[in-house]
Amino acid sequence: MLAFQCKYQQVCRKCCLPITVTARNIYSETSSWPQKYKKKTRVDIERHWSTKLSERWKKAQETPKKNDKPKFYCLSMFPYPSGKLHMGHVRVYTISDAMAHYHRMNGKEVLHPIGWDSFGLPAENAALTRGLDPAEWTEQNIASMKHQLMDLDLFFDWKREISTCSPEYYKWTQYLFLKLFESGLAYRSKAEVNWDPVDKTVLANEQVDEDGRSWRSGAIVEKKNLEQWFLRITKYSQSLLKSLGELNEDVGVKAMQRHWIGDSSGTYCRFSVKINGKTLTNKIPVYCTHPTYVSHGSHVNLQTSNLPQLANLLEDNTQGDNKTIMQAIAATAPGQPIDGIELVNPFGNENLKLVISNQYCEAHDKALSVLGLPVVNEDDLEIAKRLDFPIKMDKPTLSEDEALAKIKSLGCGEGYLSSSKLADWLISRQRRWGTPIPIVYCPEHGAVAVPEDELPVILPKYHESLDEWEKTTCPKCGSHATRETDTMDTFVDSSWYFFRYTDPHNSSEPFSRELADSLMPVDLYIGGKEHAVLHLYYARFFSHFCADLGMVKHREPFKHLLAQGLIKGKTYRVKSSGKYLHPDDVLEKADVIPGVMRWQMKMWRCVSNLRKSREKGEVITEVDKIRELKLAQHTNNAIAQITTLFDTSCTLSAAITLLMTLAKDTSNCPSSIIASSPHYERSVCAQVIMSAPLMPHFASELWEGLRSMKSKLTDFDWDNHVLDQSWPKPIDLGQQTLHKLFVKVDNKHCTVIHHSNTNDDPEALQKLTLQNNTVLSRIKGRKVTEIQNNGHQIEIHTDCCDVTKSSAS
Numbered sequence: 001m002l003a004f005q006c007k008y009q010q011v012c013r014k015c016c017l018p019i020t021v022t023a024r025n026i027y028s029e030t031s032s033w034p035q036k037y038k039k040k041t042r043v044d045i046e047r048h049w050s051t052k053l054s055e056r057w058k059k060a061q062e063t064p065k066k067n068d069k070p071k072f073y074c075l076s077m078f079p080y081p082s083g084k085l086h087m088g089h090v091r092v093y094t095i096s097d098a099m100a101h102y103h104r105m106n107g108k109e110v111l112h113p114i115g116w117d118s119f120g121l122p123a124e125n126a127a128l129t130r131g132l133d134p135a136e137w138t139e140q141n142i143a144s145m146k147h148q149l150m151d152l153d154l155f156f157d158w159k160r161e162i163s164t165c166s167p168e169y170y171k172w173t174q175y176l177f178l179k180l181f182e183s184g185l186a187y188r189s190k191a192e193v194n195w196d197p198v199d200k201t202v203l204a205n206e207q208v209d210e211d212g213r214s215w216r217s218g219a220i221v222e223k224k225n226l227e228q229w230f231l232r233i234t235k236y237s238q239s240l241l242k243s244l245g246e247l248n249e250d251v252g253v254k255a256m257q258r259h260w261i262g263d264s265s266g267t268y269c270r271f272s273v274k275i276n277g278k279t280l281t282n283k284i285p286v287y288c289t290h291p292t293y294v295s296h297g298s299h300v301n302l303q304t305s306n307l308p309q310l311a312n313l314l315e316d317n318t319q320g321d322n323k324t325i326m327q328a329i330a331a332t333a334p335g336q337p338i339d340g341i342e343l344v345n346p347f348g349n350e351n352l353k354l355v356i357s358n359q360y361c362e363a364h365d366k367a368l369s370v371l372g373l374p375v376v377n378e379d380d381l382e383i384a385k386r387l388d389f390p391i392k393m394d395k396p397t398l399s400e401d402e403a404l405a406k407i408k409s410l411g412c413g414e415g416y417l418s419s420s421k422l423a424d425w426l427i428s429r430q431r432r433w434g435t436p437i438p439i440v441y442c443p444e445h446g447a448v449a450v451p452e453d454e455l456p457v458i459l460p461k462y463h464e465s466l467d468e469w470e471k472t473t474c475p476k477c478g479s480h481a482t483r484e485t486d487t488m489d490t491f492v493d494s495s496w497y498f499f500r501y502t503d504p505h506n507s508s509e510p511f512s513r514e515l516a517d518s519l520m521p522v523d524l525y526i527g528g529k530e531h532a533v534l535h536l537y538y539a540r541f542f543s544h545f546c547a548d549l550g551m552v553k554h555r556e557p558f559k560h561l562l563a564q565g566l567i568k569g570k571t572y573r574v575k576s577s578g579k580y581l582h583p584d585d586v587l588e589k590a591d592v593i594p595g596v597m598r599w600q601m602k603m604w605r606c607v608s609n610l611r612k613s614r615e616k617g618e619v620i621t622e623v624d625k626i627r628e629l630k631l632a633q634h635t636n637n638a639i640a641q642i643t644t645l646f647d648t649s650c651t652l653s654a655a656i657t658l659l660m661t662l663a664k665d666t667s668n669c670p671s672s673i674i675a676s677s678p679h680y681e682r683s684v685c686a687q688v689i690m691s692a693p694l695m696p697h698f699a700s701e702l703w704e705g706l707r708s709m710k711s712k713l714t715d716f717d718w719d720n721h722v723l724d725q726s727w728p729k730p731i732d733l734g735q736q737t738l739h740k741l742f743v744k745v746d747n748k749h750c751t752v753i754h755h756s757n758t759n760d761d762p763e764a765l766q767k768l769t770l771q772n773n774t775v776l777s778r779i780k781g782r783k784v785t786e787i788q789n790n791g792h793q794i795e796i797h798t799d800c801c802d803v804t805k806s807s808a809s
Helices: 039-062 087-105 123-129 134-151 166-180 235-245 252-263 291-296 303-315 319-330 356-363 378-386 400-409 466-472 513-519 534-548 594-613 622-649 652-667 671-676 678-691 696-707 762-770 773-779 798-809
Strands: 071-076 108-109 113-116 159-165 186-196 201-202 220-233 267-276 280-287 299-302 339-343 351-357 369-372 437-440 448-450 471-473 478-484 524-528 559-564 739-747 748-755 783-791 793-798
Touching: 039 159, 039 696, 071 087, 071 513, 087 108, 087 524, 087 559, 113 134, 123 134, 123 400, 166 186, 166 448, 186 303, 201 678, 220 303, 235 252, 235 534, 252 534, 280 303, 280 339, 291 400, 299 303, 299 378, 303 319, 319 748, 339 534, 351 369, 369 378, 466 471, 466 478, 471 696, 534 678, 594 652, 594 671, 594 678, 622 652, 622 671, 622 678, 622 748, 652 678, 671 678, 678 696, 739 762, 739 773, 748 762, 748 773, 762 773, 762 783, 762 793, 773 793
Parallel strands: 071 108, 071 524, 113 159, 280 369, 299 351, 524 559, 739 793
Antiparallel strands: 186 201, 186 220, 267 280, 267 339, 299 369, 339 351, 437 448, 437 478, 471 478, 739 748, 783 793
């Protein structure tokens, strides 16, 4: 049900509490068709069909599925259970519901699941302020929002409902993490992070506003250097770029993905660091734009904004030289090398200077440093010449594959192509309401994976001591060990949920490959455009990884992405602290918008007139036959265009506009066509059927009115509900095609007449023209002196024209 058709509930004027209304005002309850469509009629329709459609859907879900139908996986991004639906939710879920209805009516077996993205910082903070456990708070919100979704009569497959905070779900999130860990794609490293001192957790760059404040607490964000868990998504950048062509979208999402990933033609190589001649234990990652030319480096470029990050990397290793080196870094001007620091190129062991080079490094914003290559870059050549660095201009001796293999064999890199605009995914979060990272730390063996048969690692309750929960034993040696206390970024939970929907109750694996292969990829993925970069990239990364493990056949998870823009509302923030606040709850009543109300009234009038006219019957005149054929062609065109809109762009607003136009045409037809024309009946029925995915309650009532007509001239499936009808198709009108006849009276354009005279019979066309009301009005009783007919245009001359000619002569 689209957002314009909202629940309406009456309230007591004295106490403002909801009251139960017992109404007998619609055909489905009285078997008497009300001629006028009023607000009360609409309310009664909503009330009656809400119960009927819910019962019908529950029965349909219990019916065994037929495997002979083609599948259609219609997925809307699952909601975070904040406790209340907002209009963004309503828009996304009503669109997915309409699309699911459409594809069922086209004979497909539709998968339309729903679940909850239920971990995260907001729930944790909200629960703590209320003295509740986040699990308790989240479950309350899920129950509340589920009730709201059901109240909207959305046809979700609730038997497939999942929640990411359920151990039955996050067990398999942990399982996938372990597979990434085994593959070398999950690793722990020290990194500079955004630290929220109030919420005491790491923030993604997107969660820090333009003033450097936390998006949630409003606190000034601090920079910290912490050991964090990362996923090596950079290794998949080429794979994800190459397969972007498989995604169909209309709002520039692919361009956003390409821009965010960047050009994956370089690689990272770790260089040793020397401080005043002493080699440190830490190495610095250097981005090499041309892997075949690593040995040709003359220096290493560093951006000014990356100086603090460099200082953090060196801080624990410089010991007595720390203060001197920090001073040297701070004193270095752009375009100059930093005194006392050298990087060792693993290809030849040359000592290279570190140069502050802002202009060049801006193109590589996610790279800490970039190797200077005079042989391929004019800026680097200028720097090398100015600072008198050695310059190598000879051709490379290694191919790209050989160079990457050498980087890996030397242990100074992973040996794969990646982009300098893309960084690995930092997934560590220092909060408790998230998926625990299944790693323990052993004094002897370091980071050790929790065995799969011990999953899930269950979250401790909030009242339980974390110190006790941390204590465990090493899976390898049995000695005392400690658990990882960080939890995963909630984006990890939402990066594979579409797979779980295919097999939501599997207790032995994340999902069955057979089921996933039969239902994936998602045919239509609907959600906010704000998730078109990060979430989409992470989800695609997980899908490619699962394909590489042999867990699924399809690498790309989504065929068609329908991204919706943001529905903006007011934002409130405390001026003194910068903390964002939620607006107070507002009690509002939603009503149908005027344009839609007029459309519904026209459709109601069409059904009313059709029912009434069948009781008396009339003969269609020759003039009305042309009007009837014109309506048939209009209906054919509307069906074709609306079908295309549903199938390709999913532009439902445009489909509604076409339905409104067709309703206007049918509501203005003469009584003889209404009473006796099968084309008119077909047009009205097609409109009701095509509007059913958009407003199923209203269409259900209209269809009941049509089913009860005394006589029918069409062969629709009259025994079944409107949502069980097959989607209309244009019919073959045979030789019945309309032609245009342009008419002039006394040398001036008069009108255009539509006719079905296939033989262009001059006498018939002349007779048709002289019967036309517009032509008769223009002639105004004057004598017709001449008629010229060339088949496509008729020119009529009257005695008025002759008088004019005579005067002129």
